[in-house]
Amino acid sequence: MNIFGNGTARIFSILGLFIASALIIQCNSQPGEEPVSEQPQQAAQKAKQDTPELADAMGQLQYYTHKYALALDARNHELATFYFHEVRAAADGIIENIPGYEGYDIARFMNLFLSPTLEPVETALASRNWEEARQRTIEMVDACNSCHNATSHGFVKVTPGFSDNPYNQDFSAPE
DSSP states (O other): OOSSHHHHHHHHHHHHHHHHHHHHHHHHSOTTOOOGGGHHHHHHHHHHHHSOOHHHHHHHHHHHHHHHHHHHHTTOHHHHHHHHHHHHHHHHHHHHHOSOBTTBOHHHHHHHHTHHHHHHHHHHHHTTOHHHHHHHHHHHHHHHHHHHHHTTOTTOOOOOOTTOOOSSOOOOOOO
């Protein structure tokens, strides 16, 4: 004979399962782990921490653009081609790794402003048309400044940097 009756036994069984489940969940959580309700906020914070600093990435793009321009100015095809490859890689890295930043759609802006200027530079450089490559490089840098203006960063004005060598490097073509 059951002293609790069938209904009471079911209630205790369900209550026992609930307590066991709660204990399993509690035992499986890590010390110091935040409750589930705070995890989306933590995920957003971690994503922000994992996003590279845009100024650093743009600085790298500017660095390679300047070195490319110096090699172009020296008419060193091999070196200019090398550094232009780095320009493209830096731009692609920004689009891929920092698609958005502080409310700006960086990938869209870069695809809108910078991307259309890259192929004409590369074509002129490949044909060793130095004057055309120089003009296309100026247009590429102007596109950067147009993007800065469109994103309320017009105070950041970049130049191609032709003939302005602050690097410890000789950009002249081999003889």
